[in-house]
Amino acid sequence: MGTFTPSFAGDVAFVTGAAGGMGRACALAFAAAGAKVLLCDVNDAGGEETAAMAVAAGGEAVYRRADVSSAADVEAAVGEAVARWGRLDCAVNAAAIETETVLLHEATEESWDRMQAVNLKGTFLCLKYELAAMLAAGNGGAIVNIASTNSFRPQPHQTAYTASKHGVLGLTRQAAIDYAPLGVRVNAICPGGIDTPMLRGAMERRGRDPQDVANRLSLIGRFGTPEEIAAAALWLCSDSSSYTMGHALAVDAGYLAR
Ligand SMILES: NC(=O)c1ccc[n+]([C@@H]2O[C@H](COP(=O)([O-])OP(=O)(O)OC[C@H]3O[C@@H](n4cnc5c(N)ncnc54)[C@H](O)[C@@H]3O)[C@@H](O)[C@H]2O)c1
Numbered sequence: 001m002g003t004f005t006p007s008f009a010g011d012v013a014f015v016t017g018a019a020g021g022m023g024r025a026c027a028l029a030f031a032a033a034g035a036k037v038l039l040c041d042v043n044d045a046g047g048e049e050t051a052a053m054a055v056a057a058g059g060e061a062v063y064r065r066a067d068v069s070s071a072a073d074v075e076a077a078v079g080e081a082v083a084r085w086g087r088l089d090c091a092v093n094a095a096a097i098e099t100e101t102v103l104l105h106e107a108t109e110e111s112w113d114r115m116q117a118v119n120l121k122g123t124f125l126c127l128k129y130e131l132a133a134m135l136a137a138g139n140g141g142a143i144v145n146i147a148s149t150n151s152f153r154p155q156p157h158q159t160a161y162t163a164s165k166h167g168v169l170g171l172t173r174q175a176a177i178d179y180a181p182l183g184v185r186v187n188a189i190c191p192g193g194i195d196t197p198m199l200r201g202a203m204e205r206r207g208r209d210p211q212d213v214a215n216r217l218s219l220i221g222r223f224g225t226p227e228e229i230a231a232a233a234l235w236l237c238s239d240s241s242s243y244t245m246g247h248a249l250a251v252d253a254g255y256l257a258r
Helices: 021-032 044-056 071-085 109-137 159-182 197-206 210-217 226-237
Strands: 012-016 036-041 060-065 090-093 141-146 184-191 248-251
Touching: 012 021, 012 071, 012 109, 021 036, 021 044, 021 060, 021 090, 021 226, 036 044, 036 071, 044 060, 060 071, 071 109, 090 109, 090 226, 109 141, 109 159, 109 184, 141 159, 141 226, 159 184, 184 226, 197 210, 226 248
Parallel strands: 012 036, 012 090, 036 060, 090 141, 141 184, 184 248
Antiparallel strands: none
16 A cells, blocks of 8 residues: 655644654654644653754754743744744644543542643634734645544543543634635544553553553554654645645544444
């Protein structure tokens, strides 16, 4: 079977949550495909490491700290991409947190607020500044929000996370209809169980056996890799998906089909 090998030569990409997991894989994939990449996170060591990995592989990437729940941080990070390279073409909004272990009636207001601030407001802020930069550059663009299978089907004890991921899908669809006429395509990826620090942490907190979880979350008994998400993200950001907008692409080894 063939493989899809995109080229983003001359393009500028912005990736959040790029210190690890899917964000890192997306940043490295963009850099390998020739894009200049501005990557951000709140984990400075991981972010710097991702940038160094991209540069060591011959790409161009710069890390800048940005908490996606802060408008000032996101505006400055997107602004740095434009100041350095003069435009913004693609963005993947992957930053999120998942910290719950309790039922709704036991959840704290603080936990709810932080989850919405990072996962939902963070996606709003990223879209806001990315869209503004794309419109200003006048070249159109493509944005991918990382939602979740939780955008359709909740998992136990994930009240705030599930609500935030439903919201991310709503934001995606709203932005898609408003900005398609202006030349920017907005889509979402809904990952299933992907082997990242977030999933490992969630299984550890709940005392779950990884193979049992992989069997439950996929039709093929394994977790996905961050690279399998990056491949989908780059396709959605490429001209090869020019007729795809407002779409929620499940990359979940059939979990939602079951
Ligand atoms: N791993 C899975 O199985 C899975 C499944 C469905 C959806 N997702 C979603 O995929 C995306 C990527 O998650 P992942 O699994 O790679 O997780 P991860 O924890 O490995 O990566 C998330 C990154 O976001 C960063 N981050 C957290 N808060 C931030 C903030 N306020 N500002 C900037 N960066 C921040 C973290 O430091 C981390 O580097 C998330 O949106 C997550 O909700 C993950």
